[in-house]
Amino acid sequence: MEKETVSVEISKDLYERIERYIKENGGFSSVREFIEFVVNEVLEGEEEGGYSSEEEIKERLRSLGYL
Amino acid sequence: MVSRPHGGRLVNRVVSGRRREALLAEARELHKIEVSMDIASDIRNIAYGAYSPLTGFLTSDDYEHVLHDMRLSDDTPWTIPIVLDVSREELGDVREGDDVALTLGGEAIAIMRVEDIYGWDKEEHARSVYKTKDPAHPGVRKTYGMKELLIGGPLDLIKEVSYAGFEKYSLNPAETRVLFKEKGWKTIVAFQTRNVPHLGHEYVQKAALTFVDGLLIHPLVGWKKRGDYRDEVIVAAYEALIKHYYPRDSVVFSVLWMQMRYAGPREAVHHAIVRKNFGCTHFIVGRDHAGVGNYYGPYEAWDIFSEFPDLGITPLFIRESFYCRKCGGMVNAKICPHGDEYRVRISGTKIRQMIMAGKKPPETMMRPEVAEVVLRFKNPFVE
Numbered sequence: 001m002e003k004e005t006v007s008v009e010i011s012k013d014l015y016e017r018i019e020r021y022i023k024e025n026g027g028f029s030s031v032r033e034f035i036e037f038v039v040n041e042v043l044e045g046e047e048e049g050g051y052s053s054e055e056e057i058k059e060r061l062r063s064l065g066y067l
Numbered sequence: 068m069v070s071r072p073h074g075g076r077l078v079n080r081v082v083s084g085r086r087r088e089a090l091l092a093e094a095r096e097l098h099k100i101e102v103s104m105d106i107a108s109d110i111r112n113i114a115y116g117a118y119s120p121l122t123g124f125l126t127s128d129d130y131e132h133v134l135h136d137m138r139l140s141d142d143t144p145w146t147i148p149i150v151l152d153v154s155r156e157e158l159g160d161v162r163e164g165d166d167v168a169l170t171l172g173g174e175a176i177a178i179m180r181v182e183d184i185y186g187w188d189k190e191e192h193a194r195s196v197y198k199t200k201d202p203a204h205p206g207v208r209k210t211y212g213m214k215e216l217l218i219g220g221p222l223d224l225i226k227e228v229s230y231a232g233f234e235k236y237s238l239n240p241a242e243t244r245v246l247f248k249e250k251g252w253k254t255i256v257a258f259q260t261r262n263v264p265h266l267g268h269e270y271v272q273k274a275a276l277t278f279v280d281g282l283l284i285h286p287l288v289g290w291k292k293r294g295d296y297r298d299e300v301i302v303a304a305y306e307a308l309i310k311h312y313y314p315r316d317s318v319v320f321s322v323l324w325m326q327m328r329y330a331g332p333r334e335a336v337h338h339a340i341v342r343k344n345f346g347c348t349h350f351i352v353g354r355d356h357a358g359v360g361n362y363y364g365p366y367e368a369w370d371i372f373s374e375f376p377d378l379g380i381t382p383l384f385i386r387e388s389f390y391c392r393k394c395g396g397m398v399n400a401k402i403c404p405h406g407d408e409y410r411v412r413i414s415g416t417k418i419r420q421m422i423m424a425g426k427k428p429p430e431t432m433m434r435p436e437v438a439e440v441v442l443r444f445k446n447p448f449v450e
């Protein structure tokens with residue numbers, strides 16, 4: 001099922017920078033996909049708050065001698 | 068799988084990164100309420116999920132349910148009211164819906180949304196939580212000394228607070244969960260303590276450990292009453308015990324910064340819930356667990372668990388143990404047929420008296436390596 005969408009305006013300059021970035025680095029099929037990815041990253045990061053990634057937790061456990 | 072957190076998901080109210088910067092700046096403009104070390108430990112336990120599903124201090128609705136039903140308003144088992152007391156002066160013109168900064172030593176550690184401001188009846192609180200109104204009870208005495216209003220609402224931790232001196236042993240629930248997973252443990256039994264270990268403690272821990280993958284020895288650090296062992300003594304004693312008598316790959320030692328409340332049965336359930344959040348599947352409930360004086364019957368802390376079939380962590384009731392000269396080891400009344408003339412009762416009070424007198428408790432009560440460590444302290448007790 002297609003998700004409902006809304007339009008948001010961003011500066012033309014930023015839009016073109018993202019286009020250039022995708023061209024050079026690949027990994028995204030459109031500016032929209034790029035923006036959705038980045039925004040999601042930030043939001044999920046916020047929701048996880050202070051929790052470090054599992055890898056960071058393991059690092060701390062190792063430094064304390066637990067692992 | 069280690070235990071699912073209480074209420075379904077591990078609460079995380081620790082703010083980092085850009086949002087933390089923003090909240091730190093915001094805190095400077097907010098009304099400030101200074102908190103005690105005890106409250107700071109509660110804030111930390113909320114933020115790191117040790118008190119999941121709580122996201123803040125109780126609002127009046129949850130408070131009343133906890134007081135009378137031992138459950139939150141959504142029916143989740145919860146036995147100890149986690150509350151923030153303030154005076155009218157401290158509250159100033161703060162209204163429900165406002166954000167306040169909670170400070171420790173003048174520094175903002177958390178931002179709280181004040182959803183609810185309410186009065187409370189301390190005697191009713193004491194009777195419900197401690198089953199007595201007697202001010203000689205240390206928990207009741209503390210309750211009577213609290214301020215006249217309670218404020219409830221969610222909070223975000225914006226500055227790390229810790230109980231100095233024990234950082235190396237302070238693991239958060241997210242960390243113990245990863246640790247247990249890495250160790251491949253599926254069943255973990257937790258042992259709550261505020262004592263230096265004698266043979267009886269070692270016996271119950273090992274009896275439990277025989278049937279599960281791992282053991283979490285989890286003493287409380289923080290406020291305790293006069294005459295209890297000091298935190299650093301408990302930690303040093305366990306270091307010695309584990310070094311000499313425990314297989315390293317089946318035990319984890321960590322401390323939990325949380326005040327003792329001496330609320331007996333209710334606190335036993337609270338202790339179990341908190342350990343569930345740390346990823347434990349089993350919890351050892353002592354005889355007269357979290358009790359003090361003669362306020363609770365010896366097995367009340369066991370009986371209360373029958374009211375919580377939905378607790379999500381399995382309580383283990385292990386009988387009081389003693390040394391039997393005839394059996395030639397630590398046993399309990401269920402497995403030893405011999406009479407009192409063979410039995411050496413291990414009394415914490417007796418051990419305490421010996422230590423106070425600078426005498427080494429016998430090896431039928433305490434491991435010599437542990438006794439030596441404890442006796443090395445000039446005063447091992449809280450003054």
Ligand SMILES: [Zn+2]
Nearest residue numbers: 391394403405
């Ligand atoms: Zn015997």
